[in-house]
Amino acid sequence: MKKSILILICFLLSFSGSAKDTFTSEQLIEKAKTFVAAKNARQQPNATTKEIDYFISLLADDFIDEHVKFKFVYTDKSKLREDMVSKLNDEVIFSSIEINEVMVGANVVFVKMTELGKVKPAHLDKTIEYNKTNIVSLEFDKLGLIKHIRRHHG
Incomplete structure (x- = not known):
């Protein structure tokens, strides 16, 4: 009996400890808004490496940035940065992103957004x-950094 109670207590403590690793819906929505704002800022005509x-x-150090439709994945921050810096050579006439809808799960946010732009x-x-x-979809680690991005292009 004592063994069963000890196992139950250990289970409950481990469950409550992992609950602290999750973020509230409000925190996840703010993290999603921050991501969208940062994505939008790096796509502006006056963007610099600072925005990139x-x-x-x-992003977490061990992130995955998956472009589902194109079957393309980034896992290396330096390669991602290099490709983003090369896009600074493009002539951006305008670019905007509007969040249409947000859905929240356990340390994950789904963002439906409209991207509008004109680029040469x-x-x-x-x-x-x-x-x-x-x-x-944005999945977050315990530190609140993005560990997995899944982009479902329209």
Whole structure:
């Protein structure tokens, strides 16, 4: 009997300890808004490496950034940064992101957002306009850093 009670107490303590590792819905929504604002800031006509570095600072060291539709994954911050810095050569006419809907789970947020922009990539001779609704899931680690991004492009 004592052994059963001890096991039950250990189980409850381990469960309550892990509950402290989760964030509230409000905290997760704020983290999602911070991510979207950082993503938007690095895509502006006047963006610099400062905005890119801030965006990357939101990621855990062992992050996964998965572009589901294109079957492409980033797991290396230096490679991600390098690719983002190269995009600074593009001519951004305008870019905006509007959050349409947010859904919250245990340390995960799903963000439905509309991305609108007009860009002339450095490697193309033409301007590209886009207006897409995308869904992004953001999973957070115990420190509140993004450990997994899944981008479902519209």
